[in-house]
Amino acid sequence: MNRPRVLVYATVTIILGVSLLSGPAIGLVDLTTPRYDMSGLGEGNATVDRVDAPSSVTLERAYQSESYYLTVPDARIHFSSLSGKPTVAYGIEISELGYSRSTTHFMTEGRTGWVTISLREDTFANDEVTKSGYDGRLTIVLRDSGGKTLVENKSVRIEVEE
Amino acid sequence: MSVEFSRSLDLGTLRQRIRSTGYLLGRILFGDRVGFAIFLSTLLFAGLTWRVGFFITDNYTLANALAALGEGHLTVEKPVYGDLETPGMQISDGRLYGRNYGQIALAVPLLWTLQAVTNLVDFGLLFASLWSLLVLALAIQIGVLTGRRWTAVAVGSTLALTIFGWNAMLAEPLAGTLVVMAALQLGTVLATALTGSTLYRLFSRMHDHRIALAAGSMAVFATPVGFWAAIPKRHVTVVAIISAVLYTFYRSREDEPADALISPLGFRALSYALVGVLTWIHAGEGFVVFLALLLVDVPTARRNDGRSILVVGTAFALSLGPFLITNWLISGDPLRPTRMLTQFGELTEDQTFGSGSGSGSSSSSVYELLPPTLGSIAAELSNRVSLLFGPFVQGARVSVTQPGDIYRTVVRAGYIAGVGDLDNSQALNLTLLESAPILGGSVGLLGTLALVVRHRLDETTQSIRDDFTQTFVTSTPAPERSTDALVALSAIFVFLVYIPRLPLHAQVTVRYLLPLYPLAVYGIFRLASIRRTVTERGRLALWSYLAGVLFGSQLIFVVVSLGTVGRGGALQLHAVAGLVVGTVFALATLASTFDDRFDPLTAVSGGLAAALGTNLVLLSGLVYFQYGPYVLPMMDWLADVLAAA
Numbered sequence: 001m002n003r004p005r006v007l008v009y010a011t012v013t014i015i016l017g018v019s020l021l022s023g024p025a026i027g028l029v030d031l032t033t034p035r036y037d038m039s040g041l042g043e044g045n046a047t048v049d050r051v052d053a054p055s056s057v058t059l060e061r062a063y064q065s066e067s068y069y070l071t072v073p074d075a076r077i078h079f080s081s082l083s084g085k086p087t088v089a090y091g092i093e094i095s096e097l098g099y100s101r102s103t104t105h106f107m108t109e110g111r112t113g114w115v116t117i118s119l120r121e122d123t124f125a126n127d128e129v130t131k132s133g134y135d136g137r138l139t140i141v142l143r144d145s146g147g148k149t150l151v152e153n154k155s156v157r158i159e160v161e162e
Numbered sequence: 163m164s165v166e167f168s169r170s171l172d173l174g175t176l177r178q179r180i181r182s183t184g185y186l187l188g189r190i191l192f193g194d195r196v197g198f199a200i201f202l203s204t205l206l207f208a209g210l211t212w213r214v215g216f217f218i219t220d221n222y223t224l225a226n227a228l229a230a231l232g233e234g235h236l237t238v239e240k241p242v243y244g245d246l247e248t249p250g251m252q253i254s255d256g257r258l259y260g261r262n263y264g265q266i267a268l269a270v271p272l273l274w275t276l277q278a279v280t281n282l283v284d285f286g287l288l289f290a291s292l293w294s295l296l297v298l299a300l301a302i303q304i305g306v307l308t309g310r311r312w313t314a315v316a317v318g319s320t321l322a323l324t325i326f327g328w329n330a331m332l333a334e335p336l337a338g339t340l341v342v343m344a345a346l347q348l349g350t351v352l353a354t355a356l357t358g359s360t361l362y363r364l365f366s367r368m369h370d371h372r373i374a375l376a377a378g379s380m381a382v383f384a385t386p387v388g389f390w391a392a393i394p395k396r397h398v399t400v401v402a403i404i405s406a407v408l409y410t411f412y413r414s415r416e417d418e419p420a421d422a423l424i425s426p427l428g429f430r431a432l433s434y435a436l437v438g439v440l441t442w443i444h445a446g447e448g449f450v451v452f453l454a455l456l457l458v459d460v461p462t463a464r465r466n467d468g469r470s471i472l473v474v475g476t477a478f479a480l481s482l483g484p485f486l487i488t489n490w491l492i493s494g495d496p497l498r499p500t501r502m503l504t505q506f507g508e509l510t511e512d513q514t515f516g517s518g519s520g521s522g523s524s525s526s527s528v529y530e531l532l533p534p535t536l537g538s539i540a541a542e543l544s545n546r547v548s549l550l551f552g553p554f555v556q557g558a559r560v561s562v563t564q565p566g567d568i569y570r571t572v573v574r575a576g577y578i579a580g581v582g583d584l585d586n587s588q589a590l591n592l593t594l595l596e597s598a599p600i601l602g603g604s605v606g607l608l609g610t611l612a613l614v615v616r617h618r619l620d621e622t623t624q625s626i627r628d629d630f631t632q633t634f635v636t637s638t639p640a641p642e643r644s645t646d647a648l649v650a651l652s653a654i655f656v657f658l659v660y661i662p663r664l665p666l667h668a669q670v671t672v673r674y675l676l677p678l679y680p681l682a683v684y685g686i687f688r689l690a691s692i693r694r695t696v697t698e699r700g701r702l703a704l705w706s707y708l709a710g711v712l713f714g715s716q717l718i719f720v721v722v723s724l725g726t727v728g729r730g731g732a733l734q735l736h737a738v739a740g741l742v743v744g745t746v747f748a749l750a751t752l753a754s755t756f757d758d759r760f761d762p763l764t765a766v767s768g769g770l771a772a773a774l775g776t777n778l779v780l781l782s783g784l785v786y787f788q789y790g791p792y793v794l795p796m797m798d799w800l801a802d803v804l805a806a807a
Contacts, residue, residue: 032286063731066577
């Protein structure tokens with residue numbers, strides 16, 4: 001037996017062996033575990049003591065696209081205590097445009113201190129954006145066993161940049 | 163008795179037999195070891211961006227139809243995924259059917275295999291194991307090809323095991339219901355890989371292995387063929403079959419090599435049979451390729467005697483069998499495919515059920531003069547004929563009257579009102595050149611044409627006449643010339659048939675014209691100047707390509723994540739970069755035709771143009787479009803990291 005062949009057989013044996021041993025028929029180990037266990041989501045207890053939300057939001061003309069791109073800077077929230085799996089929804093509302101959107105973040109147990117949360121970008125058609133600025137509202141909603149808590153609710157100016 | 167017994171136990175003989183069967187199979191499918199290596203690399207490449215998910219609404223139609231067919235029914239009774247009100251779902255006698263049945267039927271064995279294998283191997287880990295085994299297989303091929311077996315195997319094994327371990331650590335369960343979708347995708351991924359190896363085989367017969375390696379791999383790596391690899395629409399499968407038609411057609415013209423498995427006549431029959439299979443997938447595109455093949459094949463064949471016509475005709479008729487039977491089972495009319503030709507391409511997104519029939523009720527007065535049966539047959543015949551040829555006429559008319567549409571399909575699209583509105587107000591649709599800047603090289607054809615004309619003008623009228631007679635009358639043209647003609651005609655026909663509908667939303671890379679990418683790559687690598695560049699400046703081109711992929715993709719990613727460009731803006735960034743590099747490559751190729759001092763520029767710009775094509779596929783797959791779990795857990799992880807950046 002030559003060296004390359006031995007190595008090839010060994011590699012194939014390991015890969016196939018692990019795949020078969022962890023497979024449904026044998027099931028020695030389960031290698032596929034969900035990265036985030038969705039059970040008990042929105043339950044637990046959390047205390048937010050400080051919030052740092054952006055003061056301005058931009059609606060920028062997208063590159064070569066005849067459309068506008070809404071980017072909301074990240075917000076930060078400070079947890080003094082965190083247990084279970086509460087969720088935090090970071091949202092924006094622009095009533096003049098009839099628009100609202102929020103992004104929900106899942107918190108992991110035991111993680112205290114500052115947590116950065118983002119809000120997904122969105123695109124507006126050219127003809128929707130007619131003014132040079134809009135008034136909007138940023139909200140951060142914490143959901144845990146105690147129900148929903150509005151931890152931030154501030155008005156914000158949305159600047160349109162050509 | 164005892165002799166028989168000892169023979170069956172003889173492992174050496176058994177291994178020898180397996181090995182020779184393997185070699186034969188490999189030869190039939192991939193040609194040679196390099197072809198196999200291209201096949202493997204393409205599978206690995208497609209695996210990187212493959213997500214088990216639904217990219218476009220009619221994916222549901224095909225997946226639900228495959229789920230039904232896998233259980234043995236043509237009718238789709240219940241949705242396995244989403245609902246049944248998806249574009250492309252057809253209705254006949256109150257029952258629902260899918261479409262592209264050829265593609266679905268070819269995926270049925272894959273579905274059964276996957277269903278069997280997932281009983282043994284965890285579905286969430288299956289593709290990770292396969293991917294690592296493919297890495298090892300590719301390493302072995304590279305080892306044999308370069309003569310450094312030990313190094314290649316050592317590196318390959320280490321990579322395979324490390325990546326497998328990494329994937330196993332990150333693996334998450336995949337829902338069992340997704341097996342059907344994965345089988346459909348596996349079919350298109352295999353088709354992509356076969357496209358690369360088949361074009362390699364074609365060029366290795368026309369030219370040499372180096373040119374062939376470049377042509378075969380560029381067709382799949384540097385064009386949106388890679389983009390659509392794991393998106394289970396018909397496009398990639400159609401592209402694979404067209405590539406195979408080109409190969410078999412060339413073999414039908416070539417002098418029969420001593421070791422050939424099939425005679426030239428066999429290959430000629432095979433090229434028609436492949437068109438028959440194509441018809442089963444998409445009748446309209448099947449007809450387009452059939453017409454091109456017929457128009458080139460008959461005048462350039464060595465002989466059109468009774469035997470040839472009988473063999474070719476029989477093969478074609480048999481290959482149409484599955485298509486005719488499927489139609490007959492669904493609509494009761496063997497000649498009425500699930501989508502009639504007037505519905506060329508997709509139905510628009512708002513049309514759903516029952517819009518697939520294209521028969522008109524306009525029987526003109528001429529037919530009324532005939533006896534009723536004869537009249538209705540004649541009317542139906544005229545209807546069908548106009549259905550078949552109408553798109554070509556319409557395409558020719560649009561090409562003349564609306565040159566702007568051609569410009570916005572081939573060169574620069576940007577944001578088009580009426581198209582962008584339907585893509586969430588984003589400029590998501592790129593043109594041919596924007597999505598594959600390497601297509602700029604096609605401009606070199608003009609240079610070659612100019613050279614030919616100049617050459618002809620220098621000669622006397624007498625020699626022109628001789629030339630003409632030699633090419634078209636007395637002898638059969640060279641196999642290369644005939645294949646060139648087939649490529650050109652297929653490209654023109656595909657273009658004509660679809661141009662009336664373009665530009666259109668939800669195309670991303672002008673997917674209707676997907677066959678044009680490999681056809682254009684064929685044209686580029688047939689240029690003498692490009693072949694000279696690959697032969698003499700191959701290393702420079704290769705390094706430019708690798709640098710363009712490694713650094714270019716990172717550069718684009720940084721610009722996209724730092725600037726607020728949005729998804730539309732990101733694609734437009736690719737478009738503009740592609741146009742610039744594609745134009746430079748076009749000019750360099752043109753200059754190279756006349757003067758080889760431009761070859762280094764052609765090599766560098768060509769490498770970068772190809773790299774931009776690859777970058778679009780990679781970044782679209784990892785950053786811009788997110789729609790489902792990746793088959794490789796490590797890519798899921800990478801996409802998360804990139805999304806957070």
